Amino acid sequence: MFSFIFSEQFLISTILFATPIVFAAFAALISKKAGILNINVEGSMAIAALTGGLVSYATKSWFLGLLAAVIAGIIMGFILAFFAMKMKTDNVLAGIALNTLASGLTVYILYAVIGVKGDSSLQPSTLIPHIEIPLLSKIPLIGKALFSQNLLVYIAVFTVIALIFLLNRTKLGTHIKAVGFNEEAAKSVGIPTQRIKIIALIITGILSGLGGAYLSMVYLSYFSAGMVAGRGFIGIAAEAMGQGQPLMTLLFAVLFGAVDYFAVGAQTVLSFPYELLNTLPYLMTIVALINFAIYKKYAKGKPKVKKKEQENE
Numbered sequence: 001m002f003s004f005i006f007s008e009q010f011l012i013s014t015i016l017f018a019t020p021i022v023f024a025a026f027a028a029l030i031s032k033k034a035g036i037l038n039i040n041v042e043g044s045m046a047i048a049a050l051t052g053g054l055v056s057y058a059t060k061s062w063f064l065g066l067l068a069a070v071i072a073g074i075i076m077g078f079i080l081a082f083f084a085m086k087m088k089t090d091n092v093l094a095g096i097a098l099n100t101l102a103s104g105l106t107v108y109i110l111y112a113v114i115g116v117k118g119d120s121s122l123q124p125s126t127l128i129p130h131i132e133i134p135l136l137s138k139i140p141l142i143g144k145a146l147f148s149q150n151l152l153v154y155i156a157v158f159t160v161i162a163l164i165f166l167l168n169r170t171k172l173g174t175h176i177k178a179v180g181f182n183e184e185a186a187k188s189v190g191i192p193t194q195r196i197k198i199i200a201l202i203i204t205g206i207l208s209g210l211g212g213a214y215l216s217m218v219y220l221s222y223f224s225a226g227m228v229a230g231r232g233f234i235g236i237a238a239e240a241m242g243q244g245q246p247l248m249t250l251l252f253a254v255l256f257g258a259v260d261y262f263a264v265g266a267q268t269v270l271s272f273p274y275e276l277l278n279t280l281p282y283l284m285t286i287v288a289l290i291n292f293a294i295y296k297k298y299a300k301g302k303p304k305v306k307k308k309e310q311e312n313e
Contacts, residue, residue, distance in 0.1 A: 005262070011145040013265060015153060018227075018257020022156045024209030024235025026163060027254040029244060033167065034200030035180035036084060039095025041208050042160025042232025043102030044076040048212025050106045051225035053098035054113060054127065056126035065126055066213050075137070076102070085194060099232075107225050116222040125217045126164035128152055152214045159207065163246045176200055208232075230282065234260075237285045241292045252288070259284045 024041045031038035038044075051072040056065025063257050078099060083090035111117045138148035167173040178186040179196045187193050211231070216223040234256050242249030263280040 001285050008141050008144060009257075010261070010265065011142065013261045014254065014258040015149065016219065016257075017261040017264075018254045019150075019153050020155050020211040020231050021235050021238060021257050022250060023159070023207050023214065024244070025118045025238040026159055026235075027207035027211070028239040029242070029246065029249055030163065030176070030200050030207070031204040033180045033240065033244060034176045034197050034199050035183055036081075036091050036164055036201065037095075037236075038077070038080060038201065038204045038208075040098040040102075041234070041235060042077060042203070042228055042230070043095075043099035043160075043210075044073045044205060044208035045212035045215065045228045045232050046102045047076055048072045048209040049227060050109060050120075050212075050223045052102040052209075052213040053120050053125040053216035054123070055167035056134050056217055057120070060126055062128045062217060065217055066128060066210075069213035069217075070206050070209035072204055072277045073212060074208070076208065077205030080196075081198050081201045085197060087297065091118045092095060093233040103115045103226075106223075110223065110225065117225065119222055121218075121222040121224075124221045125223070127221055128213070128217045131226070150214075150218045152210060152218055155210065160246050163244065167246070172196075172199065172219040174211050208291045210227050211235075234285050237289055256281060256288075 005050065018303055024045060027038060027041045027044075030054050048069040052069030055068035057061055076098065080091065080094055083089045083094040083097075105116050110120060112259045114120060114123055116122065130148070130150050132156065135149040137143045139147070165173075167177065173190050175186070175196050176199075178191055179193045186196075212228070215227050215231075220227065235253065238252040238256055241250050241252045260281045
């Protein structure tokens with residue numbers, strides 16, 4: 001089993017499985033920073049995956065398919081903004097409702113367009129290109145994993161850098177954090193809080209769209225009903241454990257991706273029932289969140305104990 005875990009194939013496949021979770025986690029991160037956590041990441045990825053797959057097939061252009069997926073993600077962000085900000089509904093309940101809508105709507109659109117309810121394999125997507133960096137891709141063990149990947153993998157890496165720069169070096173990033181920290185205080189100093197939230201949801205939609213496009217134009221060559229398979233929620237969990245830090249969020253997203261691939265790849269290595277192995281990503285998410293909650297509770301309680309001891313002295 002150890003030869004399986006420490007193999008080049010395991011590293012390559014971990015990145016393959018982790019990339020959509022990375023996009024979902026970053027989508028959750030930017031919306032949470034603005035104080036309106038987008039629970040609809042899961043549904044946005046599903047709509048984007050379907051849109052990207054169908055448009056890329058119809059146009060025979062991966063770029064137009066990717067663009068359509070991103071636009072679909074943005075539209076889902078606008079819909080959430082309408083209900084949460086205009087209609088004043090609870091953003092979590094609105095997100096859950098949109099997730100439920102997306103689950104059924106994708107099947108309906110698939111049937112209305114191509115006459116099938118399961119997947120679009122009869123009309124395969126135009127795949128997003130694979131990019132190999134000369135010389136670097138020949139490095140043993142890590143060469144193919146890091147320097148011979150799909151375009152969206154490189155975009156995911158760039159997104160980490162872009163988010164760090166946005167949140168720490170730009171006026172927009174400062175406003176996003178201010179609105180999320182205290183909306184009334186931000187409004188009192190002239191920050192257009194509504195506009196900032198909409199911008200954050202647009203960025204969230206773009207990232208969700210990229211994650212959805214990855215699933216139907218890289219991970220598979222077609223859209224399949226239910227293909228998001230909880231990755232949106234796992235991304236939200238990765239963001240929570242990363243505590244809003246892009247690098248830490250990336251780390252936990254990759255960790256969840258590794259567990260996801262292990263559940264698939266280990267079926268040929270271990271003698272456990274595959275049904276049990278398939279539950280590993282979700283069990284890992286639950287266990288990780290429980291540990292994270294215990295850690296936060298301990299971290300919050302520790303300073304209080306010290307303060308009490310100082311008062312007694």
